Amino acid sequence: MVEKPVQEEKRVFMTGNEVVAWAALAAKADIMYGYPITPQNEIMHYWTRMAPKYGKKFLQTEDELSAGFTTLGGVLAGKKAFTATAGPGNTLMQEPMSMAEMMRIPSVVIIQQRGGPSTATVIYSQQEVTMTTYGGNGEGFRIVYSTASHQDVFDYTIKAFNTAWKYRFPTFVLGDGYQAKMRESLTIYDPEDRGIELLEPEPFFGKQAVNGEKQPLHIRNTYNTEEELYEVLSRYMDEYMKVAPEIVEYHQFDCDDAEIVVVSHGVVSRAAKGAVQELRKEGYKVGYFRPITLRPFPAEQLRAVADKTKTLLFVESAFGQLAKLAQQAIFGSTVGVENLFKPGVGVTSEEIVARVKAMV
Amino acid sequence: MTTVPQMPKSWRLESKPHKFCPGCGHGLVLKALGEVIDELGIQDRVAFGCDIGCSLLAWDFFNVDTVQTHHGRTTPVMTGLKRANPDIVCIAYMGDGGGYAIGSQHLVNAAARNERITAILVNNCNYAMTGGQMAPTTLPGMKTETTPYGRDVEQTGYPTQGPEMVAAITREGAYVARGTIANLKQLKSYLKKALENQMAGNGFSFVEALSTCPTNWRTNAKDTWAFVEKEMPKYFKVGEIKNPAVKEGE
Amino acid sequence: MGKAVKIAIAGEGGQGVQSVAEIIAEAANEEGREALYIPNFGVEQRGGVSIAFLQIGEEQIGSPKFQKGDIVVALSDRAVRRTRQYVDENTTFVYDSSIEGVEDDLPKNAGRILAIPAIEVSKKELHPRVFNIIIMGAVIKATGVVSEEEARAAIEKKLGYKFEQDPRLRELNFQAISRGMELVEKAQ
Structure with missing residues (x-):
């Protein structure tokens, strides 16, 4: 039995990127896929140092498109998969996340906003709000938490996995370069010790056959007719509007x-x-x-x-x-x-x- | 007495007859693949990923777990799936545009990382779904919608030789071959070896299949077959390039 | 409660300003106070002036960035010019007295300006490697954000493994703190 990453509640003093890695561990994330971009790099650095101790995996991909799509593959396998990016990487991340919206794949993405447009600065901004909320060619069927402190980063990263798996909309934790790089205090904890139930992920693919019979799953993001698409999107719109009031926080x-x-x-x-x-x-x-x-x-x-x-x-x-x-x-x-x-x-x-x- | 042609068990009857154009080679590649899935008895553990482009029409082709992704992104989806659950036999099925142009970085890096997945790329010398534009595999001089006077290699370079590229960047354990629908038995044997190579955990396996597109080639049955059988192999050599099962010198 | 104390420490790469800020921040955190430390980063990370922004208070710190510091420390000529913008009439501006050619660049609007011979002391009395610890002593004296004992404990925590191998290092570091505090005391 592998030990729990966070044994007891404790006050810690660390950078926001380190907080994300701890939160993902505490949320029982299974695998991270990532591509380097400042200011989110240390999320991968901490994850790759800590994750193997708890039987978790990591893959460094060839770009953010791949980081996003491999994350979706990981979720299809029934794992809590996540990725992290920023700035121009977030631009590329919109392509896989629009597929996640269409297929209702519960993926989690951490964004550490940097200056824009283009390469701009590696430091800080709040310029990825429009992109993170409504990026991609679609309707923004997604959930975006904007964090303000390291305690938020910890709490909402854990929450993001639950939100994604509960509602099956891609879920973003929107931080920034300051939060990524600064150090401040927070309390880390094991969510289950606090009575927070962690939702179990379910496999889309690779399910076992029952009584020798397996119902294969076919998922697609292409539709033949306007009406066919509209029917699907109408269902999504209804579902999104229905759950929105319980998701909203302020x-x-x-x-x-x-x-x-x-x-x-x-x-x-x-x-x-x-x-x-x-x-x-x-x-x-x-x-x-x-x-x-x-x-x-x-x-x-x-x-x-x-x-x-x-x-x-x-x-x-x-x-x-x-x-x-x-x-x-x-x-x-x-x-x-x-x-x-x-x-x-x-x-x-x-x-x-x-x-x-x-x-x- | 009439005999009904035997469909692979892994095919999904509800989606037949399939949606590909008459004379399209996809149906033959997928028949060979279906037979291999049957023979290996892996229907319950296969995940089939298809691309955008004509390959997307295969999204409900098999009775196996299937995801239809974006153009060029089938390889990373299957990579992510395999990394998260190595028990799944992952097949990334794509066209020449998806593999050699818009998703080439994924093909190159999945091959370089020796991902334990099987990529199958159908080469029909053009972007068919979008109406017959030039593809990385369009032959020199060949007319397409974006090369109406024939592909000028001075302007657009030479066709991509995918298996040769993949062979060059992979190391031990990779399986690389180019087959053709003009020799279905051989193509099927390549597909089988490619899947066996993945299941043995050896490494990346890649099969390019030379195929047909009478709709965009604007060819009749005879010319279509002549092109895939005679013309394409002049540029795209058919055969196994890498097979871990065959030791050096054998 | 009072407002958070705002500190900016700037120097050349290798002068150790970031580790000074980090140790002070950790010491304050150990005391149960709220600390927020953010390094400047970006292109200046390579080859530019390195600045550490540090705030210490009783409640959660507000914006990570601030416009004017209570204490601004500059350890090179470039750092003097770079940090002038963080100075106003409430600022104590500390710089090393060995920095040459900055007389005209010193922020004349500062509440007070202290020149301390930290570089000289580190070279002649102690050891160049504890230069940043002298600066740390100077900062804690000038701000009162952490006690000398807490500073010692924080250093012990950070460098204890080195002290195990060579106990003289511990003495050297602790002396450096005391000397840094004295330098500020004398300069006032």
């Missing part, structure tokens, strides 16, 4: 009497939180709203906030990729909108404080 505070609500996600929400707390101390009526799932988006929850406040201030390290998702979600609202967009650059509390003060 965090908000101080919104009830707020005149301005700062809307941000991921690592920027840390700065927003600090800014809102500081502004409140100074007597400013400011609130905080953070979508944790970017897809599905907490539309109703944000609309309820928008109905009560005067202005939403969107803050992100991108040129309005979050704002686009949010404004579509609250279409029809008469709330005022202001932006603090810094594509590819980190945002500090001080900047948000200054911006809010300039608005009032």
Whole structure:
């Protein structure tokens, strides 16, 4: 019997990439397929050092297309398979993940956003929001968790495997270069010790024959007629809309009497939180709203906030990729909108404080 | 008394007659493959992956686990499957575009890593599903929709010789051959050896099958057969290139 | 609670600024405080100025990035020029007194500027390899983010396996911390 990777709850101090590897182990992931790209490389580095001790596997592929498609092959074999990528690698990853959407293959992908477009920087951005939520030639039948802290990275990486296998939509954990490379404290734990049930994966292929009979599975992503495709997509749309409310996650505070609500996600929400707390101390009526799932988006929850406040201030390290998702979600609202967009650059509390003060 | 032609047991009756054009060679390659699956008794443990292009029409061809993937991506899907469950016999079935153009990096690297899968590539000298454009395997001078005056090797290079390439980059354990539907018995023996090679855990196995496309070649039955039997082998030599079962000097 | 203390340490590759930041961060974490350490990376990883950004506080740290540091340490001429942007009137700017030709580049807006002879002390009194530990002493003295004991414990944790083989190294490292603290004390 192989020992559990995380024997007991403990406070640790490590980089986000290391956290992902630990979380994948704790979630009982079986195999990682990956291709090097900064800033996610250390996920593979830690996985390849730790995984063999627990009977887990790794394959370094020839590119991200292959990393994505081999991951799908691993899932078809009934394994908890995952991959990780960033930036231009995420662009390539959209092809396999669109197949995962079409075939409802429960794959897990960790994204550590870097600057864009193109090669840009290897450092940080929030510019892969549109691509991660709606990339590929399709409808974005996928689930995207945007993490803000190492605790989030651990919690949501574990959760992503359950979400993917429960709903059979490809599931992304959207981090960034800061989260990948920085060190901070978090508590790691064995999910089952905390009463979190880990869903068992099931094989699509290679099932044993029952009573000498085997029903082979045929799966495809090509359809002959418009109607045939529409029938399939209608079913997916219905299912997605039906489960969306139970998947949606968000965090908000101080919104009830707020005149301005700062809307941000991921690592920027840390700065927003600090800014809102500081502004409140100074007597400013400011609130905080953070979508944790970017897809599905907490539309109703944000609309309820928008109905009560005067202005939403969107803050992100991108040129309005979050704002686009949010404004579509609250279409029809008469709330005022202001932006603090810094594509590819980190945002500090001080900047948000200054911006809010300039608005009032 | 009439005799009904015997279909391989592993074929899926519900999807017959199959969807390939009259005179297309895919049906023959898949018949040979079906017979081999029967003979090896592996129907319950085979996973069959097909590509985009005409090969996708095989997505419900067999009564075996089947996944129809994207253009060129059958090889990594089968690689991922095999890595996760080595008990499955993995067959990546593709066309010349999928293997030698859009998915060539996957073929090259799966071969270089000696993945324990079997890749079967059907070479019909053109992109057939999309309407007969030039493929990596279009012969010099051959007319296609994107080489209407004939393939000019000065402009587009020479046809890809896939098995020779795969043989050059694989090491011990790989099986590499080129067969043809014009010699089905031989093709079948290559397919069988390729699958046996995977099942023995020796390494990557690759079979290219010379095939026909009367629809896009715009040839009648006689000319179609003449082309695959006489013309194609002039450029694409038929035979085994690598067989781990045969020791050096034998 | 007070705000997190923000520290930037910059130097040339090989001066060990990243390991200094890491050891301080781990020491603070061991004390049960919240620490966030992020190395600069990107093209500067190779051949450029290496900067470590470190924040230590009582609650979870906000943005990993900050605009102005409480303590900014620069250990080369290029590092002085590179880190000026992180300095304002609340910043203590520390640089090595042996750096030449930077008089005009020093951030005049800094709350205070301390020149410490860390390079000289490491060469003449101790050993060049503990230069970064002297800097560590200087940083913990200037910020008070961790105690000398905690710093020692963190070093022990990090380098204990080396100390086992050569106990003199332990003494050398601990001296380096003390000397670094003294240098800041004297410069103030």
